[in-house]
Amino acid sequence: MNMLNNNTDFLLSIENLTVSFDGFKAVDDLNLYVDENEIHVIIGPNGAGKTTVLDLICGRTRSTDGSIKFRNKELTDMREHEIVREGVGRKFQNPSIYEDLTVFENLELSFPRGRSVWGALTFQRDQDVKARVQEIADMVFLDDLLDKQAALLSHGQKQWLEIGMLLIQDPELLMLDEPVAGMSVSERKQTAKLLNEITKGRSVMVVEHDMKFVEDIAHRVTVLHQGRILSEGSMAKVQADPKVIDVYLGH
Amino acid sequence: MTSFKSFMSRQELIGILVIAAVLFVVMPLAMDIFRLNLFGKYLTYAFVAVGLVLCWGKCGILSLGQGVFFGLGGYCMAMYLKLEASTPEATAIQSTPGIPDFMDWNQITALPWFWEPFNSLTFTLLAIIIVPAVFAFIIGAAMFKRRVGGVYFAIITQAIAAILTILIIGQQGYTGGVNGITDLRTLKGWDIRTDEAKYILYYVNGALLIAVLLLSQIVLKSKLGRLLVAVRDQEDRVRFSGYDVSNIKIFVFCFAAVLSAIGGAMFTLQVGFMSPSFVGIVPSIEMVIFCAVGGRLSIFGAVYGTLLVNWAKTTFSETFPELWLFGLGALFIAVVLIFPNGLSGLYQSYLAPLVNRVASTGKRRGRQDTAPPPSSGFGADTSAKAAE
Numbered sequence: 001m002n003m004l005n006n007n008t009d010f011l012l013s014i015e016n017l018t019v020s021f022d023g024f025k026a027v028d029d030l031n032l033y034v035d036e037n038e039i040h041v042i043i044g045p046n047g048a049g050k051t052t053v054l055d056l057i058c059g060r061t062r063s064t065d066g067s068i069k070f071r072n073k074e075l076t077d078m079r080e081h082e083i084v085r086e087g088v089g090r091k092f093q094n095p096s097i098y099e100d101l102t103v104f105e106n107l108e109l110s111f112p113r114g115r116s117v118w119g120a121l122t123f124q125r126d127q128d129v130k131a132r133v134q135e136i137a138d139m140v141f142l143d144d145l146l147d148k149q150a151a152l153l154s155h156g157q158k159q160w161l162e163i164g165m166l167l168i169q170d171p172e173l174l175m176l177d178e179p180v181a182g183m184s185v186s187e188r189k190q191t192a193k194l195l196n197e198i199t200k201g202r203s204v205m206v207v208e209h210d211m212k213f214v215e216d217i218a219h220r221v222t223v224l225h226q227g228r229i230l231s232e233g234s235m236a237k238v239q240a241d242p243k244v245i246d247v248y249l250g251h
Numbered sequence: 252m253t254s255f256k257s258f259m260s261r262q263e264l265i266g267i268l269v270i271a272a273v274l275f276v277v278m279p280l281a282m283d284i285f286r287l288n289l290f291g292k293y294l295t296y297a298f299v300a301v302g303l304v305l306c307w308g309k310c311g312i313l314s315l316g317q318g319v320f321f322g323l324g325g326y327c328m329a330m331y332l333k334l335e336a337s338t339p340e341a342t343a344i345q346s347t348p349g350i351p352d353f354m355d356w357n358q359i360t361a362l363p364w365f366w367e368p369f370n371s372l373t374f375t376l377l378a379i380i381i382v383p384a385v386f387a388f389i390i391g392a393a394m395f396k397r398r399v400g401g402v403y404f405a406i407i408t409q410a411i412a413a414i415l416t417i418l419i420i421g422q423q424g425y426t427g428g429v430n431g432i433t434d435l436r437t438l439k440g441w442d443i444r445t446d447e448a449k450y451i452l453y454y455v456n457g458a459l460l461i462a463v464l465l466l467s468q469i470v471l472k473s474k475l476g477r478l479l480v481a482v483r484d485q486e487d488r489v490r491f492s493g494y495d496v497s498n499i500k501i502f503v504f505c506f507a508a509v510l511s512a513i514g515g516a517m518f519t520l521q522v523g524f525m526s527p528s529f530v531g532i533v534p535s536i537e538m539v540i541f542c543a544v545g546g547r548l549s550i551f552g553a554v555y556g557t558l559l560v561n562w563a564k565t566t567f568s569e570t571f572p573e574l575w576l577f578g579l580g581a582l583f584i585a586v587v588l589i590f591p592n593g594l595s596g597l598y599q600s601y602l603a604p605l606v607n608r609v610a611s612t613g614k615r616r617g618r619q620d621t622a623p624p625p626s627s628g629f630g631a632d633t634s635a636k637a638a639e
Contacts, residue, residue: 080490080491081490081491081496090491096485098485100480100483100484101477101484108474109477109478115493116495116498117498120499121473122473169492
């Protein structure tokens with residue numbers, strides 16, 4: 001194993017990360033760093049390995065080689081729920097919420113308390129929980145819909161609910177996979193506003209195709225291509241890079 | 252009072268009171284002791300069905316091997332009763348007096364070590380709970396930690412049911428083989444075969460069922476109950492919210508196993524024997540059908556479903572023995588295709604609105620229930636109507 005023991009000041013440092021599926025290297029010797037309070041956007045053509053990188057960080061996919069350190073803690077051999085408890089939150093591409101439960105219950109289940117079997121059995125819906133659920137619901141524009149069954153929400157509202165479910169856990173690193181996909185124009189604007197709001201005091205990694213949206217939010221952009229980094233830097237720098245224009249942005 | 256409301260809605264309270272009334276008043280008045288004992292036997296399956304509501308209906312884990320746990324509970328009870336019936340005096344004609352008769356027939360000359368502790372009633376009662384719980388924990392940990400789920404889990408549980416049946420039949424000298432453990436007589440000197448004892452056992456059984464329903468209600472109304480539904484709907488989201496999903500699944504599987512075992516122990520006490528024909532694949536699948544017919548989301552529905560199917564089984568198999576299995580298959584298909592939420596689903600969509608309109612004079616608009624709300628007491632009417 002290629003275990004580098006040098007500690008860094010980065011919140012997240014990915015070094016020499018490789019994952020291969022039957023010989024196909026979806027992510028190939030990747031090095032990527034995320035600063036505190038940074039909004040880091042990953043873009044790239046389909047199949048570039050963007051979602052795989054997020055999957056590797058949150059433990060959904062196991063790496064073949066390399067290291068992922070979060071606050072200098074190695075994540076590659078931790079299980080998913082342990083990584084979450086370290087402070088890494090992950091939003092999926094399709095809204096994954098509990099459709100049979102109400103908005104309130106969706107948020108309540110995400111509240112970071114009573115996560116063991118016994119803890120869940122003895123969990124009390126006290127003022128702390130209610131206040132926090134209300135606070136998050138206000139943030140994600142769902143405060144009027146707390147009693148509504150989640151299945152009845154619109155697509156955009158479901159996306160917001162899932163973001164809310166992550167926010168209530170107050171993660172230090174928030175990973176969002178195409179947060180505005182399938183949203184209407186007005187919902188996109190609201191989401192950009194929401195993201196600017198929630199990124200205060202935490203780092204965010206976003207995978208996104210919508211270049212306008214990326215331009216609005218990104219501090220730093222990484223362009224992936226065939227599992228490798230094609231270009232990295234500010235949005236302006238990346239957009240001017242001829243390699244990026246070639247394979248992704250187009251002329 | 253507020254804490255009670257969050258534990259049980261008025262509809263659910265009515266539901267449990269109606270079940271209690273049916274069990275403790277209506278049935279004992281309406282039936283002679285032979286029929287009542289039969290009804291008590293059906294009720295023991297209701298324990299399994301209630302467990303399946305939590306495990307399968309709520310959490311989405313389909314177990315086709317609940318007969319295993321029913322059998323473990325039943326066999327634990329039977330072993331105790333058999334030892335009590337096998338005093339040296341009662342078995343004086345055997346070549347080795349003092350051991351169960353089937354052991355003697357199989358040329359076994361000393362009581363096997365694992366039978367020894369079953370001389371103690373305390374041990375037996377603990378074993379009825381602990382043995383299935385530990386067994387379910389081992390299966391659950393082996394499967395769920397490796398993320399085996401869905402149809403694969405169902406097939407494996409079915410295989411375990413088959414294996415246990417074969418094991419019991421094969422180890423005739425230790426288990427009584429295909430005949431099971433029969434000729435059970437007394438419990439601490441109290442003859443369980445008299446009419447009076449049957450009445451008492453019937454009431455004990457009923458009280459235990461009510462207790463199990465209340466216990467399940469506690470689980471379902473806690474955050475854990477909502478987590479079960481969440482695991483069923485979006486397992487990954489639960490995992491990525493910081494929960495160890497496998498532990499939740501192991502818990503609910505063990506819980507269902509313990510309920511089944513209690514049912515099995517009560518079965519042995521009321522029916523007077525235990526055999527591998529209540530352990531294997533067919534009874535395990537029947538138990539799933541009981542649950543499905545009653546409504547796999549409702550613990551009350553599951554009780555009525557069990558009673559209805561068993562009543563139908565007894566009635567039809569008396570008249571058309573060869574047609575019963577086809578009837579059962581047709582019933583299952585009908586449930587899956589036409590009323591997927593079973594009797595309680597039918598009640599919820601057709602009867603509940605009527606009942607509510609009649610009953611609600613005041614304005615009582617609580618928080619929307621998490622899952623489709625369970626059937627209330629009028630499920631009894633539904634099952635009675637469906638039975639006609």
